[in-house]
Amino acid sequence: QGQLEESGGGLVQPGESLLLSCAVSGFVIEKYAIAWFRQAPGKAREAISMIAGYEEFSRYDDSVRDRFTISRDLAKNTVYLHIDNLDAEDTGIYYCATDWYSEGAKYSRWGRFFGLFGRGIQVTVSS
Numbered sequence: 001q002g003q004l005e006e007s008g009g010g011l012v013q014p015g016e017s018l019l020l021s022c023a024v025s026g027f028v029i030e031k032y033a034i035a036w037f038r039q040a041p042g043k044a045r046e047a048i049s050m051i052a053g054y055e056e057f058s059r060y061d062d063s064v065r066d067r068f069t070i071s072r073d074l075a076k077n078t079v080y081l082h083i084d085n086l087d088a089e090d091t092g093i094y095y096c097a098t099d100w101y102s103e104g105a106k107y108s109r110w111g112r113f114f115g116l117f118g119r120g121i122q123v124t125v126s127s
Contacts, residue, residue, distance in 0.1 A: 002027045002116055003024070004117065004118035005023045005118055006094060008021050010122070010123070012123070013126070014087050014125055015086065016086050018086060020036070020121065021078055025077070028074075028077065029074065029098075033052035034096060035098070036048050036050075036097075037095040037097055040091060041091065045107065048061045048068060049064065050070070050109065051070045079096060090123060091126070093120040093121065094122075095118055095119075096117070
């Protein structure tokens with residue numbers, strides 16, 4: 001059974017950096033796409049970055065391209081999202097998701113269908 005668990009969130013000040021982790025169990029991340037989604041208060045959940053494939057290609061939404069970096073550690077079966085220069089608009093719940101399970105998926109981006117999500121983790125940017 002596949003599971004994803006996010007960690008690393010919390011309250012941060014504007015301008016700081018943050019590293020979110022997505023620990024995956026039940027399948028090998030190298031074979032599948034792992035994406036990060038963000039849901040800001042009062043807004044829909046949106047995909048912001050993805051890493052996938054043996055070639056380790058990555059994708060970013062234009063809104064985060066300059067400040068967000070996605071990476072993975074195959075030995076730990078974990079995907080990371082590093083965020084630089086946080087601002088208030090980065091506040092929200094961050095989820096990691098995978099297309100390892102895609103049946104009935106409601107969310108798709110970059111040609112992938114994401115049917116399994118972690119519980120999410122809150123990031124609040126405030127002084």
